[in-house]
Amino acid sequence: MSTPNDQFLADFAAMSRFGATPGGGVDRQAGTPADHATRQWFGEWLARHGFEETVDEAGNQFGTIELVPGAPYVLVGSHLDSQPLAGRYDGAYGVLAAAHACARVAQEARVAREARVARVAREARVAQEAGAKTTAPAYNLAVVNWFNEEGSRFAPSMMGSSVFTGKLPLAAALATTDSAGTSVAQALAAGHRTPDGTAPRLAGVAHYAEIHIEQGRNLEESGSQVGIVDRTWAASKYRVTVDGAQSHTGATRMEDRRDALYGAALVIAAARELAAEFEPGLLHTSVSELYVLPNSPVTIARQVLMNLDLRSPDEDVLNRAIELLGKWIADAGERSRTDIALETTHRWGLVAYQPGGVALGTASAEHLGFTHTDAMTVAGHDSTNLKDVVPTVMLFVPSVDGVSHNEAEYTRDDDALRGVELLTEVTRRLVRGELATD
Numbered sequence: 001m002s003t004p005n006d007q008f009l010a011d012f013a014a015m016s017r018f019g020a021t022p023g024g025g026v027d028r029q030a031g032t033p034a035d036h037a038t039r040q041w042f043g044e045w046l047a048r049h050g051f052e053e054t055v056d057e058a059g060n061q062f063g064t065i066e067l068v069p070g071a072p073y074v075l076v077g078s079h080l081d082s083q084p085l086a087g088r089y090d091g092a093y094g095v096l097a098a099a100h101a102c103a104r105v106a107q108e109a110r111v112a113r114e115a116r117v118a119r120v121a122r123e124a125r126v127a128q129e130a131g132a133k134t135t136a137p138a139y140n141l142a143v144v145n146w147f148n149e150e151g152s153r154f155a156p157s158m159m160g161s162s163v164f165t166g167k168l169p170l171a172a173a174l175a176t177t178d179s180a181g182t183s184v185a186q187a188l189a190a191g192h193r194t195p196d197g198t199a200p201r202l203a204g205v206a207h208y209a210e211i212h213i214e215q216g217r218n219l220e221e222s223g224s225q226v227g228i229v230d231r232t233w234a235a236s237k238y239r240v241t242v243d244g245a246q247s248h249t250g251a252t253r254m255e256d257r258r259d260a261l262y263g264a265a266l267v268i269a270a271a272r273e274l275a276a277e278f279e280p281g282l283l284h285t286s287v288s289e290l291y292v293l294p295n296s297p298v299t300i301a302r303q304v305l306m307n308l309d310l311r312s313p314d315e316d317v318l319n320r321a322i323e324l325l326g327k328w329i330a331d332a333g334e335r336s337r338t339d340i341a342l343e344t345t346h347r348w349g350l351v352a353y354q355p356g357g358v359a360l361g362t363a364s365a366e367h368l369g370f371t372h373t374d375a376m377t378v379a380g381h382d383s384t385n386l387k388d389v390v391p392t393v394m395l396f397v398p399s400v401d402g403v404s405h406n407e408a409e410y411t412r413d414d415d416a417l418r419g420v421e422l423l424t425e426v427t428r429r430l431v432r433g434e435l436a437t438d
């Protein structure tokens with residue numbers, strides 16, 4: 001008979017076949033056929049393991065198990081969507097770990113209840129024992145697969161959890177279109193399930209827990225088996241528009257050119273060089289997703305659209321970087337004779353996770369004998385949204401060489417299994433009501 005660990009690895013292998021790429025990764029952007037196929041497989045998994053599957057209007061997929069009629073939920077999850085040509089672990093590992101953790105805790109609760117009932121039948125007074133009371137669950141269980149965490153097909157990222165937590169209006173999310181003009185509403189309509197109003201709501205959630213691959217190499221370097229996330233890096237993300245003038249690549253005199261691609265190139269170089277203005281590790285900068293118009297041979301670009309993001313573990317550094325970037329971009333515009341505009345698309349500060357949740361995660365790791373460290377998350381996660389509204393526990397497992405958003409993304413089986421065990425212990429404690437909320 002296979003062990004729970006064998007089952008987890010077999011399920012993970014089965015799930016990784018959806019949208020599988022030749023290089024060993026997956027490609028299942030939000031609302032694509034590959035994402036829907038994964039969601040359907042996951043829905044069937046939930047049904048086979050005693051969960052009731054529901055979806056909400058924003059496409060978030062839930063699996064609930066009732067332990068205490070009418071009680072709020074301990075919600076545990078992550079996301080099944082991926083970046084293009086991405087790894088198997090980012091998000092998907094956390095959803096499957098959550099499902100296994102909840103199934104294990106639900107099974108334990110059922111066994112404990114049967115034992116209590118048997119004891120009551122034998123001797124009514126035994127039921128009064130404090131021990132019997134404290135092991136009883138205080139909350140219900142819900143697994144969640146947040147819709148469109150990646151934001152690669154539909155911006156912004158963390159869309160489903162943003163709607164759930166009231167940070168993004170549902171109508172705005174549903175009206176968002178991809179580059180081909182397909183809306184989120186249209187993409188969701190192709191799914192195997194439609195919302196019927198029974199999915200969990202924020203008001204019914206007591207606590208949230210999530211486990212994710214680290215996507216960096218701090219755990220590996222510190223020799224820690226697990227990370228307990230205590231803060232997010234601050235981030236500022238922008239949509240950059242560089243406007244020039246379309247003209248002939250050969251015939252136009254150099255001094256007459258207003259080349260949007262040249263302006264964009266200067267911005268890209270400025271963003272990269274900005275990081276070198278600060279101590280190593282204090283600023284991460286990137287430019288991504290370029291659209292060059294008309295992107296045609298023998299034609300100088302009239303416009304370039306791109307994303308720029310700045311992240312730092314220090315808000316002062318981030319603010320100084322933003323100021324400096326503004327000057328460098330003005331200079332880039334002058335040199336290239338283009339108009340460069342920045343629009344803020346996403347911004348979050350250096351926000352702490354609740355100390356009670358960090359303490360519960362740490363106590364769980366110690367109880368299991370896992371080496372652990374406090375960790376900051378550089379990447380945004382659905383828990384970045386959830387922690388602002390409910391007490392949250394966020395956990396990391398190591399990523400080999402810190403590789404992520406790449407087909408080579410990898411977490412060793414023993415690390416992945418330790419993470420499931422840790423998330424199970426955290427879920428067990430949350431369901432018992434052990435999280436001190438201060």
Ligand SMILES: [Zn+2]
Pocket residue numbers: 079090091149212381
């Ligand atoms: Zn992720």
